[in-house]
Amino acid sequence: MSVYQINKLCRQLYHDRALREAVKADPAKAIADWPLSPAERAALLTGDIKRLYEWGAHPFLLGHITRWDLFGVTPAIYAERIHGARDPA
Amino acid sequence: MAELVAAIGVPHSPHYPAQYPKDGPESTSQNFRAIKTHLDAARADAIVVIANDHFNTFFLNNFPTFAIGVADASSGPNDQAKMPHYDFAVHAELASHILDTGMREGFDFSVTQEFGVDHAVLVPLHYLTDGVNKPVVPIWVNAFVKPLPAARRCYALGKALKAAIDSLPGGLRVAVLATGSFSLEIAGPRVVPGSRHGVPDIEWSKHLHRRIGNAEIEEIVAEATPEQMWKAGNIGGELLNWIVMLGTVGNSKPCHLADHDDEDGHAYAAWRWN
Numbered sequence: 001m002s003v004y005q006i007n008k009l010c011r012q013l014y015h016d017r018a019l020r021e022a023v024k025a026d027p028a029k030a031i032a033d034w035p036l037s038p039a040e041r042a043a044l045l046t047g048d049i050k051r052l053y054e055w056g057a058h059p060f061l062l063g064h065i066t067r068w069d070l071f072g073v074t075p076a077i078y079a080e081r082i083h084g085a086r087d088p089a
Numbered sequence: 090m091a092e093l094v095a096a097i098g099v100p101h102s103p104h105y106p107a108q109y110p111k112d113g114p115e116s117t118s119q120n121f122r123a124i125k126t127h128l129d130a131a132r133a134d135a136i137v138v139i140a141n142d143h144f145n146t147f148f149l150n151n152f153p154t155f156a157i158g159v160a161d162a163s164s165g166p167n168d169q170a171k172m173p174h175y176d177f178a179v180h181a182e183l184a185s186h187i188l189d190t191g192m193r194e195g196f197d198f199s200v201t202q203e204f205g206v207d208h209a210v211l212v213p214l215h216y217l218t219d220g221v222n223k224p225v226v227p228i229w230v231n232a233f234v235k236p237l238p239a240a241r242r243c244y245a246l247g248k249a250l251k252a253a254i255d256s257l258p259g260g261l262r263v264a265v266l267a268t269g270s271f272s273l274e275i276a277g278p279r280v281v282p283g284s285r286h287g288v289p290d291i292e293w294s295k296h297l298h299r300r301i302g303n304a305e306i307e308e309i310v311a312e313a314t315p316e317q318m319w320k321a322g323n324i325g326g327e328l329l330n331w332i333v334m335l336g337t338v339g340n341s342k343p344c345h346l347a348d349h350d351d352e353d354g355h356a357y358a359a360w361r362w363n
Contacts (some may be wrong), residue, residue, distance in 0.1 A: 004149060011144055014169070053278070059323055060143060060233065063276025063285060067169075076283055078276065085278045087319075 003056045005036050006044065010061035013070060023070050047073040049081040056088040091183070091257035094264060094363055095131035096338050097124055098301075098331050099217070100355040101268040103141065103208035103312040106172035107214055120347045120357040121216035126357040127345055128217050133264035137187070137250065139330045140209035140268045141232035145166065146201070153199035154238050155246065157191075158227040159184040160202050167205030172215055180224035183257060187226065190253035196246055198228075213268045230333060231271065232326035240313035243329045244306075246338015254337075267334030269327025271297050272354035277323045282321045290321040294354035297328065301358055304342045306335045321354075 009031065013020055024029035027045055036044070043051045052062055059082075066075045073081075099121065109117040129135075145168040147153060164176045164335050192196050206227055214221045228250075231237055254263045270296035274280055274287040281287045289293070310332060318325040338360050347357040 007149055011148060058144075058149075058234070059274075059276040066276075066285070075285060079280055079283050079285070082276065082278050082280065083282065085276075 014064040050085040091261035096360040101212040103170035124295040127156040131248040147205035156199040156229040168207040170208035175221040177221040178224040184226040194249040246335040251337040269330040272321040273324040274322035288354040298349040
């Protein structure tokens with residue numbers, strides 16, 4: 001599995017206000033057209049930071065979602081969930 | 090011929106401009122002001138900035154190991170750093186000459202002719218210039234997408250950069266400015282609980298600071314292994330920006346080295362000639 005699309009989505013969320021607003025309004029609908037694997041989609045929608053990191057999502061990009069609490073991930077929740085994550089191979 | 094008149098190393102934390110005014114009493118503001126005094130005294134005509142992009146100018150669809158910007162102008166920041174926007178000149182002649190010299194010496198730069206720059210370039214210039222009023226040449230080093238370039242390769246790039254400056258016809262006065270942290274984790278497992286940041290290896294940062302003060306540059310290059318830089322945090326590779334700059338310095342001690350920033354793992358150093 002490549003997490004390229006997760007990284008790409010996180011980057012676009014940082015630069016694209018319209019996409020951010022759409023994710024805030026309806027996360028599943030907003031990312032429906034993104035070519036994510038079912039597992040990636042589920043991890044993102046549930047804010048499973050640890051798994052996304054372990055799959056290779058770049059922390060500098062993944063961390064952007066906390067700037068607007070996207071996918072329910074506040075900075076505090078992010079810090080809690082990233083703790084103990086293993087570095088990707 | 091052109092000449093290298095100053096080399097400088099400073100951090101580029103994106104929250105600094107909003108937190109620490111240029112004329113503020115805080116130690117960060119004071120550290121930048123002290124460096125600016127040296128850069129002003131060096132009377133540089135152009136500044137080569139060695140920095141790492143944070144997925145703002147480049148992305149994983151095409152992420153360069155070493156890149157150089159060759160254009161007449163640029164602007165930024167192109168990220169969301171809370172700081173003034175700057176439109177500034179790029180020194181196209183110097184950039185082209187560094188590109189040509191680098192290619193001849195075996196450094197196969199990626200080239201961009203249209204680009205913005207992020208906080209890594211502009212936070213230092215915000216503090217160290219009067220409104221980015223000198224032409225800039227940006228050189229980007231991949232400091233945080235594995236695999237990173239080897240420290241020895243970055244050091245050799247610095248030597249090639251010095252040779253390029255020394256061989257540019259005319260009397261241009263050039264400063265080289267490296268930006269980055271020695272130990273920093275952003276949004277990774279080693280952040281301080283409840284925070285976006287962590288400084289995983291403050292002792293490494295102190296060690297590098299001592300080495301720089303003693304002009305032990307070859308030792309730094311030997312010690313900056315991928316494992317050690319990763320141990321210092323997922324942004325620990327920003328040391329490579331400094332190592333490129335140190336390649337231009339030779340074995341000389343800085344004329345100014347601020348006390349180590351024990352809180353953020355940062356150093357502020359300046360070298361001057363003439």
